[in-house]
Amino acid sequence: MAAQGDREQASTNxxxxxxxxxxxxxxxxxxxxxxxxxxxTFDYSQRTQxxxxxVLGANDGLVSVASLMMGVGAVKQDVKAMLLAGFAGLxxxxxxxxxxxxxxxxxxxxIEVSQMKRDEMRTNGAATENAQEAKKxxxxxxxxxxxxxxxxxxxxxxxxxPLLGAAFISEHKVRLxxxxxxxxxxxxxxxxxxARLGRTLVMKSCARxxxxxxxxxxxxxxxxxxxxSRGLEM
Numbered sequence: 009m010a011a012q013g014d015r016e017q018a019s020t021n022x023x024x025x026x027x028x029x030x031x032x033x034x035x036x037x038x039x040x041x042x043x044x045x046x047x048x049t050f051d052y053s054q055r056t057q058x059x060x061x062x063v064l065g066a067n068d069g070l071v072s073v074a075s076l077m078m079g080v081g082a083v084k085q086d087v088k089a090m091l092l093a094g095f096a097g098l099x100x101x102x103x104x105x106x107x108x109x110x111x112x113x114x115x116x117x118x119i120e121v122s123q124m125k126r127d128e129m130r131t132n133g134a135a136t137e138n139a140q141e142a143k144k145x146x147x148x149x150x151x152x153x154x155x156x157x158x159x160x161x162x163x164x165x166x167x168x169x170p171l172l173g174a175a176f177i178s179e180h181k182v183r184l185x186x187x188x189x190x191x192x193x194x195x196x197x198x199x200x201x202x203a204r205l206g207r208t209l210v211m212k213s214c215a216r217x218x219x220x221x222x223x224x225x226x227x228x229x230x231x232x233x234x235x236x237s238r239g240l241e242m
Contacts, residue, residue, distance in 0.1 A: 063202040065105055065162025067195070071221045073097045073167040074191040075228040077174060078184065082229045083236035085180040091171065098167040102160040110156035117152065169194045188225060195221045 073094045080093040173190040177183040199217035203210040 062158060062162045063198060065159045066166035066198050067217060067221075068105065069098065069101055069163035069166030070169055070191055070194050070198070071166075071224045072101050074170040074187055074221070075224045077170055077187055078225045079228040079232035081180065081184050081187070082233040087174065087178060087180075087183065090174055090183070094167070094171045094174070098164060098171065101167060102163045105163045106156040106160035109159040110152045113152040113155045166194065166198070191221060191225065192218060 076097040077090045077094045080090050084090070169190050170187045173186045174183050177186055195218045196214045199214035200210050202208075202217075203213035
């Protein structure tokens with residue numbers, strides 16, 4: 009009986025330590041942080057609609073107004089002429105972006121409503137209540153007024169950069185150089201912000217936006233300079 013008790017006590021105090029020959033055999037630990045798991049599961053395509061409107065609006069405002077001011081500066085050295093042209097481009101561009109976005113979003117809304125009605129007619133009203141509720145929630149997402157306001161603000165944000173840069177410089181050549189430098193820096197920033205929010209390559213996005221802006225300013229400056237040198241009175 010004593011020997012049996014000793015064996016039971018030994019088996020009770022016995023502790024098994026698992027030994028893994030391969031690292032792959034070890035149980036996987038949860039090494040990911042909660043924010044990493046959230047990044048992996050988050051669908052960044054959901055940001056596409058508002059991100060596209062904001063980035064494109066800011067880029068359009070910056071490139072349009074900077075190119076317009078460069079074109080005027082190619083034939084006129086007066087700072088007032090450049091500022092008036094830039095301000096007119098800001099107002100006209102912001103209104104155009106707002107109206108275009110309003111019409112686009114409202115047209116999309118009308119198309120989705122018509123499609124929902126056709127689906128109901130096809131199913132003879134047999135759609136489930138959850139499906140109908142999901143469609144109604146989807147229709148509430150696009151807001152034409154908010155989209156128009158966001159586009160106008162984004163365009164104005166980009167357009168004001170070259171205006172502020174040229175407003176306080178009287179020397180003509182220095183003014184043109186400042187407009188180009190500020191526009192280039194802002195293009196890199198807009199491209200980088202868009203790439204970070206959309207989780208795309210930052211360098212590629214910045215380079216694409218920067219080269220496009222340079223081409224627009226150079227073409228506008230060159231063509232306007234060419235027309236002005238042909239004797240067109242301005």
